[in-house]
Amino acid sequence: MTARYQVSRNSCAILLLVLQVMIGVNTVHANNSVCRVVPLLPGTPDDPTKAQTSRSYCEIDFSQPSVAVCPKNWSTSAAMLVYDLSGTAWEGRNTAFEAEICPEGKHARGRAKRELAVFKHSMNFRDTSGTYAPAILLYDHFSRWLGTVVQVPAAAELRFDKAWYAQRVVAPGLALAEKHPSRQMLLAAWQHLQQDVTSRDDVSEFTLRQPPAIWGTALLFTGSRYGAEINGTRESGWGKGQNLDFQQTAPFLALRHPEKLMLAVDAGIAQARANPVMSEAVAGDISRTQVAWWMLELLDIIILDYLLGQQDRVGNIDYQWRWLWLQDKTMHSEAANGSAPPVSNAVRLRTTWLNDNDAGVRAGYANYARTTDMLKNLRHFNPVRYQRLKALARELETQGPMYQALLDNYHLSKREVLNISTRADEIARIITADCKAGKYRFDLTPGNVLEQRNTATEIACD
Numbered sequence: 001m002t003a004r005y006q007v008s009r010n011s012c013a014i015l016l017l018v019l020q021v022m023i024g025v026n027t028v029h030a031n032n033s034v035c036r037v038v039p040l041l042p043g044t045p046d047d048p049t050k051a052q053t054s055r056s057y058c059e060i061d062f063s064q065p066s067v068a069v070c071p072k073n074w075s076t077s078a079a080m081l082v083y084d085l086s087g088t089a090w091e092g093r094n095t096a097f098e099a100e101i102c103p104e105g106k107h108a109r110g111r112a113k114r115e116l117a118v119f120k121h122s123m124n125f126r127d128t129s130g131t132y133a134p135a136i137l138l139y140d141h142f143s144r145w146l147g148t149v150v151q152v153p154a155a156a157e158l159r160f161d162k163a164w165y166a167q168r169v170v171a172p173g174l175a176l177a178e179k180h181p182s183r184q185m186l187l188a189a190w191q192h193l194q195q196d197v198t199s200r201d202d203v204s205e206f207t208l209r210q211p212p213a214i215w216g217t218a219l220l221f222t223g224s225r226y227g228a229e230i231n232g233t234r235e236s237g238w239g240k241g242q243n244l245d246f247q248q249t250a251p252f253l254a255l256r257h258p259e260k261l262m263l264a265v266d267a268g269i270a271q272a273r274a275n276p277v278m279s280e281a282v283a284g285d286i287s288r289t290q291v292a293w294w295m296l297e298l299l300d301i302i303i304l305d306y307l308l309g310q311q312d313r314v315g316n317i318d319y320q321w322r323w324l325w326l327q328d329k330t331m332h333s334e335a336a337n338g339s340a341p342p343v344s345n346a347v348r349l350r351t352t353w354l355n356d357n358d359a360g361v362r363a364g365y366a367n368y369a370r371t372t373d374m375l376k377n378l379r380h381f382n383p384v385r386y387q388r389l390k391a392l393a394r395e396l397e398t399q400g401p402m403y404q405a406l407l408d409n410y411h412l413s414k415r416e417v418l419n420i421s422t423r424a425d426e427i428a429r430i431i432t433a434d435c436k437a438g439k440y441r442f443d444l445t446p447g448n449v450l451e452q453r454n455t456a457t458e459i460a461c462d
Contacts, residue, residue: 027058033164035060035218036157038137038409041145042401050144053154057117057218062160068094068112070102071173071190073180076129077358078189080119080169082218083112098168103176119158120358121216122205127188130311130365131358133206134410136217138308138420139357146388148300149293149446151320151353153220159213166197215411221355223318228281230294230352231315235277242314243368248272250282251294258379260454261443265291290349292449293324297352299382299444303389305360305369307423312359313368319350324450331446347450363415370423375430383442383457386431393428396421435461 027035035058037051060067066086072079083097090097090111101108109115122133136155143152174190181187196207197214208215228234232246246252254268265288273279305313321336325346336348359365369375395402399421406417434440443456 033062033161034159034213036159038141038155038157039405041141041405043395044141044145045147047144050140050154053220054156057156057158060116060218065092065094066090067116068097068102069168070098070108071169071176073103073105073173073176073186074183076183076185076189077120077123077131078173078186078193079121081108082116082119083109084114084116085112087113098172102172115220117158117218117220119216119218121214122362123189123192124205124362124364125188125192127185128192129185129189130362132360132362132365133216133358134412134416135308135310135360135362136219136357137410138361139304139354140219142304142307143300143354146300146303146385146392148304148385149382150297150300150304151351152304152357153222153353153355155217155219157215158218159208159215162197162207162212162214165214166194170194170197219355221318223320223353223355226317226319226350226352228277230298230317230319233275233277233281234315239366240368240372243372243374246314247372247374248275248278249294249298250278250286250291251298254291255295255298255378255380261292261380261441261448262288262452262454264380265295268295288452289347289449292452293349294352295380296382296444296446296449299378299380299385301352301354302369302374303385303427304354306367306375306427307420308357308360309362309365309367309419309423310357310360310369311365311367312356313354316356318353318355320353321348322351323347324349324351324446326447326450329447331450361412361416361420363413363419367423370426375427376434377439378434379439379441380444381431381435381440381442382444383459384445386435386440386442386459389424389431390428393424396424432461 037054037058060082062069066084068083068085070081070083072081085091085094085097088111101111120131120133120136123131137157139152140155170190170193174194177183177187177190196204206214206216230249232242232249234242234245236242236245250268250272253271254264257264257267259267269282269286269291272282301313323334323336323341323346325332325343334342403417403421406412406420407414441456442459443454447453448455
């Protein structure tokens, strides 16, 4: 059962309601799980679809027998997968599903009706991979505030009673991980969680003291993994090397080419194909529109990753096929899973999703967008993004409502908020200098891309 707030007719109740809206209303379930739709950054445009997705995580009742939870038993980081069993052979039998089907790993999703959420918490020990739950929320919220073309999953905050999480998730997760000792970082993550829920009462990155709880973020992944055409060849190894390889993809090379937009696209494709691996990855009949659309998305990726200090982007970029078209100067989008075009001018493209955003924000992570100078020497820019970035830097510099929201709503330290503000200022300085130097063509817009135009917008650098 969901505990709901009852509003009386007195002024105190009205004040309480206002405060709930400001700080994000918690939904509390029978097993003491708490879900919170985190308030958006001040000035964020409305997005009803994403708002509903965030709310849907708070509608999950983990006490129901047709909601199953499985510990993640692959890759390098610990997490919890949440499944709806209604309408399947496992309906009302989550205990049996968790014992018999969860050990199948990724394949468990195919035995359920649908996946309801992935719950990811922070984990940053020396023997684990790095994950940071606040980054997931911030990628969602900054992408909405900036109005990015690249898609980022909607997220919400979840908290679970330690004892419940220990029994339902940690104990089976550790047991499964111990059967695969070669997955050392995954095993270490479950071991740290097991130690925390059974013997520690201090506060960590993934726990809260009052009441004792594990906290993290809920989201859903979507799409398929790109190959070298977007993720790069990765032939120079992890870290700085593969981030430099990433800058040799066709859309990245086109972003740095001084010619008009469509000629830059042609040049980027030709330059990328000089590498044999990339030549095979970039189809011979690839369209100008596809590569130009990737330029739009790639610019957004660079900006978000620089701003939020992303350590692990390359190799983790996904896509969906979608129909895209302009109608009355407004862009429209619809899934293209074998369907006919909804209108005559619709274009079928691979559109980019940033699903894996948990290795950012935390002090100590390597910011490869920054250290490999991804923002420098760009020649094509989105004029709307330019103006929003300038506004962001001004807003954070004054330490006004947005700065305070970062401190209040995301479990960040003052140092982490200051670092975001510092990077926003760095971005503004870089793009202002390049604008004043006459480097930018402000031609990177959805309209130009979908209609293969080269029209550049005139905007003031300051």
